[in-house]
Amino acid sequence: MKTDASKALYGRAISLMPGGVSSPVRAFKSVGGQPLFMKRGRGAHLIDEDGNDFIDYCMSWGPLILGHADPEVIEAIVAAAADGTSFGAPNRFEVELAEMVIARFPSIEKIRFVNSGTEAVMSAIRLARGATGKDTIVKCDGCYHGHADHLLVAGGSGLATFGTPDSAGVTKENAKDTLVVPFNDLDRLEDVLKKGKGDIAAVIVEPVPCNYGLIPPYESVYYSSARSGQPSIETKRKNYLHAVRALCDRYGALLIFDEVITGFRLSPGGAQELFGVRADITTLGKIIGGGLPVGAYGASKELMAHIAPDGPVYQAGTLSGNPLAMSAGIATLKKLERIGAHALLDKKAEYFRNLIAPALSRFGDKTLFLQMGSIFALYFTERRSITTVDDVRACDMKRFAAFHRAMLSRGVYLSPSGYEVGFLSTAHGDQELRKTAETIEESLAAIM
Ligand SMILES: *Cc1c(COP(=O)(O)O)cnc(C)c1O
Numbered sequence: 548m549k550t551d552a553s554k555a556l557y558g559r560a561i562s563l564m565p566g567g568v569s570s571p572v573r574a575f576k577s578v579g580g581q582p583l584f585m586k587r588g589r590g591a592h593l594i595d596e597d598g599n600d601f602i603d604y605c606m607s608w609g610p611l612i613l614g615h616a617d618p619e620v621i622e623a624i625v626a627a628a629a630d631g632t633s634f635g636a637p638n639r640f641e642v643e644l645a646e647m648v649i650a651r652f653p654s655i656e657k658i659r660f661v662n663s664g665t666e667a668v669m670s671a672i673r674l675a676r677g678a679t680g681k682d683t684i685v686k687c688d689g690c691y692h693g694h695a696d697h698l699l700v701a702g703g704s705g706l707a708t709f710g711t712p713d714s715a716g717v718t719k720e721n722a723k724d725t726l727v728v729p730f731n732d733l734d735r736l737e738d739v740l741k742k743g744k745g746d747i748a749a750v751i752v753e754p755v756p757c758n759y760g761l762i763p764p765y766e767s768v769y770y771s772s773a774r775s776g777q778p779s780i781e782t783k784r785k786n787y788l789h790a791v792r793a794l795c796d797r798y799g800a801l802l803i804f805d806e807v808i809t810g811f812r813l814s815p816g817g818a819q820e821l822f823g824v825r826a827d828i829t830t831l832g833k834i835i836g837g838g839l840p841v842g843a844y845g846a847s848k849e850l851m852a853h854i855a856p857d858g859p860v861y862q863a864g865t866l867s868g869n870p871l872a873m874s875a876g877i878a879t880l881k882k883l884e885r886i887g888a889h890a891l892l893d894k895k896a897e898y899f900r901n902l903i904a905p906a907l908s909r910f911g912d913k914t915l916f917l918q919m920g921s922i923f924a925l926y927f928t929e930r931r932s933i934t935t936v937d938d939v940r941a942c943d944m945k946r947f948a949a950f951h952r953a954m955l956s957r958g959v960y961l962s963p964s965g966y967e968v969g970f971l972s973t974a975h976g977d978q979e980l981r982k983t984a985e986t987i988e989e990s991l992a993a994i995m
Pocket residue numbers: 662663664665666668691692693694753758805806807808832833841842
C-alpha cells in the first residue's frame with residue numbers, strides 16, 4: 548500500500564495540530580501506525596490521498612447511514628449553499644427538520660438544534676438541572692456523552708461512586724456533581740438514587756452503549772444462530788432500560804437518553820422505539836445532520852418551556868439551525884424513510900453475519916462478534932457475552948490492533964480502536980460485504 552501522500556501530510560499536520568488531528572482517536576494511537584488522510588468518500592468507499600480505496604465501516608463514526616456523498620444529500624446541501632450558508636435568523640429548514648424528528652420521537656414535543664452531540668448533551672444536562680433545581684447527575688461507566696466537563700468523569704474503583712475527572716482540566720467540583728454507576732447494574736443505580744433522593748436531577752444513559760465497544764442493555768437476549776454459532780443480539784422489549792425508567796420515576800429523577808448514535812440508527816425512533824421506552828429528554832446528533840455538524844435536544848413542551856427565550860435556561864448558537872446542516876438532515880431522513888432503510892439494513896446485517904460466520908467460527912472460542920441492527924463489534928475475547936465495561940476492558944486490544952492493520956492493508960477501513968463499533972450503511976452492497984468477509988477471513992488467519 549502506497550502511503551507517501553498521507554505520510555507527507557501527517558508530517559506537516561503533526562507540527563500544526565496536537566497529534567496531527569482534530570479529534571484524538573483519529574490519530575491511530577490505539578492501533579499503531581500513522582493515520583491516513585482521506586480525499587474522497589463515495590458510497591461505502593473511502594479513497595485516501597495516495598489513491599488507496601477502502602471499504603469503510605467507520606462511516607464518520609455513525610452519521611453516514613446512507614454512505615458517503617449520497618447524491619440526494621449532496622444535492623440538498625448544494626442547493627441550500629447556493630442561497631447562503633447561514634442567516635443568523637430563522638429559516639424554513641429548521642421547521643421542516645423539527646417536524647420530521649418530532650414525528651418520530653413521541654417523547655419529543657419541542658426541539659432545539661445545536662452544532663454537535665457534545666453541545667446537545669451539555670444543554671440537556673443544563674435543562675435537567677434548571678427544570679428540577681437539583682445539581683447531581685448520574686451517568687454510567689462506559690457511556691460516552693461527548694466532552695463536556697461534567698461528563699468527562701469516570702467511575703472510581705471499588706464502591707466509590709463519586710466521579711473522578713477523566714481528563715486533565717476537569718475540576719473536582721465538576722466531577723463532584725456527577726455520580727457514576729456501572730451500566731447494566733440496577734442495584735447500584737437504585738442505591739445511588741435512594742441515597743441521593745432529592746438531589747438528583749437526571750440519570751443519563753446511552754440506551755445502547757456504542758462508544759466503549761457495543762454493550763447491549765441487559766436482558767437483550769444473546770442467541771446462537773444455527774449456522775454460525777456466533778452470538779447476535781435479539782432485542783427483548785423488557786430490559787435494563789425499562790427498569791431504569793421505573794427507578795427514575797420512583798426516585799423523582801429525569802431520564803435522559805443520549806441517542807446521538809442510536810437515533811435514526813437502531814430504528815427511525817431510535818432505541819426508544821426499538822425497546823418501547825420513553826425518555827424525558829433526548830439528545831440527537833450524527834445521522835440527523837447527514838454528515839454536517841449538528842446536534843439537537845428535545846423533550847416535552849413543559850420541560851422545553853424552561854429553555855430561553857421561553858424560560859430561564861440559557862442556550863444559544865451562532866450557526867445553530869444553519870440551512871446547510873438542516874438540509875442535509877432533511878434529505879437523509881427523507882431518503883431513509885422512502886427506501887425503507889431500516890429493514891434494508893437489517894437484511895444487509897444478516898447477510899453480512901452469515902458471510903463472516905465460517906471465518907469467525909474457525910476462531911470461535913477467541914472472537915465474539917456482536918451486532919445490533921447496522922451496528923457491530925468484533926471482540927477478541929473468550930467471553931461469550933458482553934454486558935459490562937469490564938467485559939470490554941478484558942478484551943485483547945493488542946490483537947484488535949493487529950487485526951486492524953491486517954484489514955487496512957487489505958482495503959478495509961475499520962474505526963481505529965478496539966473500543967469503537969462498526970457501522971453498515973445502505974450503500975454497502977453485496978459485493979462490498981462479500982469482499983469484507985473474505986478480508987476478515989484472511990486477516991484472522993494472518994494474526995491468530
Ligand atoms: C458522538 C457522540 C456524542 C458526541 O457528539 P459530537 O458530535 O462528537 O460532539 C455524544 N453522545 C454519544 C452517544 C455519541 O455517540
